Amino acid sequence: xxxxxxxxxxxxxxxxxxxxxxxxxxxxxxxxxxxxxxxxxxxxxxxxxxxxxxxxxxxxxxxxxxxxxxxxxxxxxxxxxxxxxxxxxxxxxxxxxxxxxxxxxxxxxxxxxxxxxxxxxxxxxxxxxxxxxxxxxxxxxxxxxxxxxxxxxxxxxxxxxxxxxxxxxxxxxxxxxxxxxxxxxxxxxxxxxxxxxxxxxxxxxxxxxxxxxxxxxxxxxxxxxxxxxxxxxxxxxxxxxxxxxxxxxxxxxxxxxxxxxxxxxxxxxxxxxxxxxxxxxxxxxxxxxxxxxxxxx
Amino acid sequence: xxxxxxxxxxxxxxxxxxxxxxxxxxxxxxxxxxxxxxxxxxxxxxxxxxxxxxxxxxxxxxxxxxxxxxxxxxxxxxxxxxxxxxxxxxxxxxxxxxxxxxxxxxxxxxxxxxxxxxxxxxxxxxxxxxxxxxxxxxxxxxxxxxxxxxxxxxxxxxxxxxxxxxxxxxxxxxxxxxxxxxxxxxxxxxxxxxxxxxxxxxxxxxxxxxxxxxxxxxxxxxxxxxxxxxxxxxxxxxxxxxxxxxxxxxxxxxxxxxxxxxxxxxxxxxxxxxxxxxxxxxxxxxxxxxxxxxxxxxxxxxxxxxxxxxxxxxxxxxxxx
Amino acid sequence: xxxxxxxxxxxxxxxxxxxxxxxxxxxxxxxxxxxxxxxxxxxxxxxxxxxxxxxxxxxxxxxxxxxxxxxxxxxxxxxxxxxxxxxxxxxxxxxxxxxxxxxxxxxxxxxxxxxxxxxxxxxxxxxxxxxxxxxxxxxxxxxxxxxxxxxxxxxxxxxxxxxxxxxxxxxxxxxxxxxxxxxxxxxxxxxxxxxxxxxxxxxxxxxxxxxxxxxxxxxxxxxxxxxxxxxxxxxxxxxxxxxxxxxxxxxxxxxxxxxxx
Numbered sequence: 001x002x003x004x005x006x007x008x009x010x011x012x013x014x015x016x017x018x019x020x021x022x023x024x025x026x027x028x029x030x031x032x033x034x035x036x037x038x039x040x041x042x043x044x045x046x047x048x049x050x051x052x053x054x055x056x057x058x059x060x061x062x063x064x065x066x067x068x069x070x071x072x073x074x075x076x077x078x079x080x081x082x083x084x085x086x087x088x089x090x091x092x093x094x095x096x097x098x099x100x101x102x103x104x105x106x107x108x109x110x111x112x113x114x115x116x117x118x119x120x121x122x123x124x125x126x127x128x129x130x131x132x133x134x135x136x137x138x139x140x141x142x143x144x145x146x147x148x149x150x151x152x153x154x155x156x157x158x159x160x161x162x163x164x165x166x167x168x169x170x171x172x173x174x175x176x177x178x179x180x181x182x183x184x185x186x187x188x189x190x191x192x193x194x195x196x197x198x199x200x201x202x203x204x205x206x207x208x209x210x211x212x213x214x215x216x217x218x219x220x221x222x223x224x225x226x227x228x229x230x231x232x233x234x235x236x237x238x239x240x241x242x243x244x245x246x247x248x249x250x251x252x253x254x255x256x257x258x259x260x261x262x263x264x265x266x267x268x269x270x271x272x273x274x275x276x277x278x279x280x281x282x283x284x285x286x287x288x289x290x291x292x293x294x295x296x297x
Numbered sequence: 298x299x300x301x302x303x304x305x306x307x308x309x310x311x312x313x314x315x316x317x318x319x320x321x322x323x324x325x326x327x328x329x330x331x332x333x334x335x336x337x338x339x340x341x342x343x344x345x346x347x348x349x350x351x352x353x354x355x356x357x358x359x360x361x362x363x364x365x366x367x368x369x370x371x372x373x374x375x376x377x378x379x380x381x382x383x384x385x386x387x388x389x390x391x392x393x394x395x396x397x398x399x400x401x402x403x404x405x406x407x408x409x410x411x412x413x414x415x416x417x418x419x420x421x422x423x424x425x426x427x428x429x430x431x432x433x434x435x436x437x438x439x440x441x442x443x444x445x446x447x448x449x450x451x452x453x454x455x456x457x458x459x460x461x462x463x464x465x466x467x468x469x470x471x472x473x474x475x476x477x478x479x480x481x482x483x484x485x486x487x488x489x490x491x492x493x494x495x496x497x498x499x500x501x502x503x504x505x506x507x508x509x510x511x512x513x514x515x516x517x518x519x520x521x522x523x524x525x526x527x528x529x530x531x532x533x534x535x536x537x538x539x540x541x542x543x544x545x546x547x548x549x550x551x552x553x554x555x556x557x558x559x560x561x562x563x564x565x566x567x568x569x570x571x572x573x574x575x576x577x578x579x580x581x582x583x584x585x586x587x588x589x590x591x592x593x594x595x596x597x598x599x600x601x602x603x604x605x606x607x608x609x610x611x612x613x614x615x616x617x618x
Numbered sequence: 619x620x621x622x623x624x625x626x627x628x629x630x631x632x633x634x635x636x637x638x639x640x641x642x643x644x645x646x647x648x649x650x651x652x653x654x655x656x657x658x659x660x661x662x663x664x665x666x667x668x669x670x671x672x673x674x675x676x677x678x679x680x681x682x683x684x685x686x687x688x689x690x691x692x693x694x695x696x697x698x699x700x701x702x703x704x705x706x707x708x709x710x711x712x713x714x715x716x717x718x719x720x721x722x723x724x725x726x727x728x729x730x731x732x733x734x735x736x737x738x739x740x741x742x743x744x745x746x747x748x749x750x751x752x753x754x755x756x757x758x759x760x761x762x763x764x765x766x767x768x769x770x771x772x773x774x775x776x777x778x779x780x781x782x783x784x785x786x787x788x789x790x791x792x793x794x795x796x797x798x799x800x801x802x803x804x805x806x807x808x809x810x811x812x813x814x815x816x817x818x819x820x821x822x823x824x825x826x827x828x829x830x831x832x833x834x835x836x837x838x839x840x841x842x843x844x845x846x847x848x849x850x851x852x853x854x855x856x857x858x859x860x861x862x863x864x865x866x867x868x869x870x871x872x873x874x875x876x877x878x879x
Contacts, residue, residue: 038416089588095415096360097591100544103537104583111576119573225533232420271431274424281421282409467737474736474743475722475729475750478715482723485712492668492706493790494698494727503733597714 009140010262011255016146016215018254019153023208024231025238025246026160027079027201033177033241034197036095040102041082043228044109045202049075049209050219051113057125064127064214068152071210072203078109079202080195088191106228114221121220124213149211156204157247164243169196177241226270230257233277239287248288317458324454338452338522340562341461342515347542347554348465349511354540355548355597356472357504358484359411360419364512364539366426367403369531371395371513372520373439376448379521388451388521392460396513402429403509404502411501426536434528444527445520452521460518464511469551471507480504481549534576541579544586547593552600557593620681621646621826622667622794627676627690629666629850636662638850640676644794649820649827651841651858653834655870659850660830661707664796667828668704669694682793699727703792705783707799707830713772717763717782720771721754724789754789760822761785761815777808781815788819794826795819801833809833813840838862846870 024046031039049071056067086105090098126132133144164170172193175183184190212227213219234253238245253273260269280287320337323329329337346364353361375391382390410421433439471477482490483497491497520526542561546553568575586593622644629637637659644650652660665671667678669692678689680700689697703724712720729750731742758764761781766774771782780800787795797816801809813836820827831837837844838858846854846861848870854861861867 036416038420086584086588090591093587093591096354096358096548097587099360099416099419100540101584101587103540104580104587106580107537107576108580108584111573111580115573115577229420229423233424236417236420265435267435268431271428274428277424278410278421278428281413281417285413285417470739471733471736474739475726475731475747476733476736478719478723479726481715481719482712482726485714486710488670488694489706489710489712490723491694492670492698492704493724493786494695494703495723496693496695 005139006262008138010258012140012142012146013262014255014258015251016149016254017258018251019149020208020212020215020250021227021231021234021254022247022250023153023156023204023211024227025234025250026157026243027205028232029235029238029240029243029246030173030197030201032235034173034194035087035091035098037087037098037102038232039087039198039201040099040228041086041105041109042201042205042231043224043226044106044113045075045079045082045224046205046209046212046228046231047113047219047221047224048078048109049206050213050223051117051209051221052206053210053213054122054124054219064131068207068210071206073206075202075206075209076199079198079205083195083198106225110221110224117221119221121218124217124219126217127214145214149215152207152211156207160200160204160243163200169193173197230270230273233273236277236287237280239290242287242289245287245289313462317454320458321454334454335522336562336566337454338457338518340558341457342519342522343539343542343558343562344461344555345464345511345515345518346539347546347558348468348551349508349515350539351543351546351548351551351554352468352472352480352511353504353508355543355550355554356477356484357480357501358487359501359505360415361422361505361508362419362533362536362540363422363426364508365531365533365535366422366429367399367509367512368516368519368535369426369429369433369526369528370399370402370509371516372526372531373433373445373516374398374513375517376445376520376526377438379449379451380445380447383449385451388449388456391521392514392517395517396510399513399516400506400510404506407502407505407509411498411505423533423536426531427533430528430531433531439528442528444525444530446525448520448524448526450521450524452518457518457522460514464514465551465555468507468511472551476500476503484549537579541583544583544593547595547597549597550593550595550599553593553595553598556595556600619646620644622828623679623681623686624667625677625679627663627666627678628674629662629671630674636850637666637847640847640850640852642845642852642855644826644828647820647824647826648843649816649841650829651837651844652828652830652847653832653837653844653861654847654853658847658870660847661798662850663847664704664798664830666690667697667796668702669697680794695727698790698792701791701793702796703787703790703794704796705780705787705798705800707802709779709783711771711779711782711786714770716768716770717758717774718751718754718767720782720786721757721789722750724786725750725753725791728791757785757788760819761788777804780804780812784815784819788823792825794828797827797829797831799831800829801831801836804833809836812836816840 024042027042028039031037052071052074053067056062056070057064082105086101087098090101127145131144131148134141164173172188175186175188176190176193180190230253231250234249235246237252238249256276257269257273260272324334346368350361350364353359372395374395378391378394379387406425410418413421434442439445479495480500482495483500487497542557543554545561546557565575620643625641627637627640628635640663652663654660662671666673673690676690680687680689682701687700689700712723729746731746735743755764758767761784763778763782763785766778771779774782784800801812804812816827817840819825829837829841841858843855844858844861845852846867853866853870854864
């Protein structure tokens with residue numbers, strides 16, 4: 001019996017971690033969908049989100065939700081700035097050039113942050129009141145925090161779906177990702193659509209940063225690298241460019257990680273995730289929900 | 298034509314020999330201390346890494362982020378062999394065993410992954426090198442995260458010079474052959490090159506294997522020169538280091554890679570105690586080069602006497618006007 | 619004697635059938651035209667013949683020295699080695715390489731030295747490389763590009779780029795040469811030169827030629843037989859005279875502009 005409870009506990013932990021990966025993966029997938037770039041800097045933005053949340057909560061003491069919003073706002077600005085300065089000049093460059101730039105931006109954010117806040121690990125302030133509660137449901141423990149993470153993630157995803165499906169700008173995003181030139185001819189402002197995509201993706205990453213901060217309680221300037229890569233793997237797994245794909249992929253990768261740690265060898269956790277990536281790329285590079293396409297000759 | 302070949306070979310041989318003898322004399326006379334020697338060793342190892350990555354990325358157009366992984370295989374294999382046997386012969390054996398092991402892994406992994414295009418390949422190779430690192434972190438024979446230390450040092454200026462010059466010359470020769478041109482054709486237009494009878498997968502895998510082999514050599518030299526190795530030495534950032542050299546020198550320029558390896562080693566030496574600033578500088582360099590000069594400092598040009606002559610002509614023309 | 623026999627070739631992309639049930643034969647030494655309105659499926663047929671697309675169904679058979687070889691499903695480079703070479707409608711030269719290199723690369727499949735020799739530049743390398751340059755220069759001379767051998771392909775004027783595409787295809791030593799709109803973007807004088815060139819290389823290299831073009835003066839003038847594709851289907855075949863009078867063909871073309879592409 002204990003086994004089943006333990007398993008359910010792991011499942012719930014997997015969902016929590018998966019929520020965070022899903023939020024980050026959404027940014028990767030939207031940006032890739034629209035300009036075919038693996039935005040390596042995305043992990044950096046997520047890290048900045050965590051730091052902004054940390055400073056807001058520790059020094060400004062403005063509470064959890066205002067801190068979350070501040071982190072999202074600042075990450076939005078950061079994402080848009082990166083797009084304008086580093087990626088826009090390379091819109092027509094080769095994909096290798098754009099990818100190298102993205103790696104550069106990612107390193108710049110990480111080591112720039114390290115320069116200012118130093119490499120030390122910092123501890124997130126503990127939540128208080130209702131948010132710090134823990135309760136037992138049918139034999140396994142759930143913290144209010146986990147519920148909070150899940151609720152915020154689902155709410156943000158819901159908002160995103162509405163934006164993409166129901167609004168004008170969402171329609172423009174879908175049009176640009178299908179065919180940039182045709183969209184431009186149809187009077188869609190491609191530049192502002194791309195900017196908007198970066199803005200949304202970065203806001204989600206910022207939120208994920210704060211959530212991971214309160215969940216794992218420690219942050220450091222290089223914390224974004226691994227989760228960033230894993231979130232990208234999640235996006236590839238689900239089918240890059242597809243929003244539902246990123247969500248499914250995020251939860252899948254989160255679950256795999258927790259299960260490998262819980263039942264296998266946690267040392268091999270990252271290796272398993274990378275192994276999944278290589279397997280997916282070889283077996284079905286378009287991902288779970290994607291369709292295979294071919295280059296036009 | 299044949300005379301030309303001979304003459305250029307003679308010139309090459311003489312200049313290489315004089316570089317070797319000059320440095321050897323300076324070392325013997327004590328002008329080059331161990332610190333400078335270590336810098337020279339780093340430069341040479343980076344040259345091997347960069348030139349071989351350039352073959353994969355610059356010449357064949359396949360973006361690999363996994364060079365550190367292959368380097369680590371060479372390093373560990375050589376370290377384990379020399380730790381067990383401990384003779385100069387075992388060192389040579391270790392270098393080649395390491396290189397062959399790296400090449401084997403490169404071949405086996407390249408076969409399926411090299412079908413992937415551009416950024417997907419980059420991520421897959423990055424993932425591969427992370428997997429290799431994690432395996433080394435968990436194996437007993439590699440002593441886990443602590444790594445191996447007290448590796449006997451057999452590398453000296455002679456061996457470093459031989460291996461560096463050897464790999465560079467072999468790669469340059471390869472690029473200047475019909476096989477090398479086939480690789481460049483794949484970079485230029487894979488579909489057109491396939492339609493012209495070139496089996497692109499075969500050449501991508503060949504080049505990837507050669508690159509892994511050379512990275513293995515570099516790793517073996519590293520292990521033997523710097524006494525101790527640990528998995529974290531060969532992380533993602535090591536691959537980025539090599540990429541920065543290749544991009545800085547020019548995708549598709551061997552002399553560019555060599556030059557960049559030297560320049561960047563000097564920059565790193567100056568910034569040794571400011572590792573963050575070094576990384577920020579590297580990052581900015583990547584971004585700025587990609588935006589303003591994506592072909593790198595040298596582009597696909599090679600440093601040669603004729604280039605100097607051309608530059609001279611251009612200069613004298615300008616002066617006349 | 620047929621050299622190429624295509625049976626019931628079909629290609630669909632998702633729900634769209636680009637080429638449907640196309641069958642035709644080409645005799646050795648013929649110069650065949652493949653025409654049809656834009657979007658009719660001509661280039662798709664080329665891509666199917668050369669292995670860039672895999673046919674949904676149907677067969678492509680190459681007959682060489684009395685032996686038939688199935689080509690469908692083979693990789694492009696294998697098909698090229700069996701003797702099919704092509705040019706591309708949208709010019710796919712190796713832009714940053716020289717004219718000489720473009721041609722030499724297409725000769726690579728016949729190069730007779732291996733990896734070791736390429737590393738060490740052994741005598742076999744020197745001998746083969748010399749031969750490559752010599753053969754390339756012969757080809758370039760025929761195509762009047764010999765003086766431009768060291769130019770980058772991207773710096774050539776348009777007409778010369780088209781000629782270099784032909785030179786490169788010839789360097790692959792085909793028995794069947796597929797030319798995809800070689801006259802596109804050429805002025806009448808260049809087209810007329812091209813006409814002579816195609817006739818010349820056919821005789822000189824003992825080739826069979828399959829030619830796509832919109833330039834009717836070119837097609838009607840030099841092709842012995844013409845196939846017409848419309849909406850992915852073969853609607854007519856015959857001599858230029860027959861095609862000119864064919865009602866279906868006229869309708870297909872009047873359905874849209876008979877223009878150049």
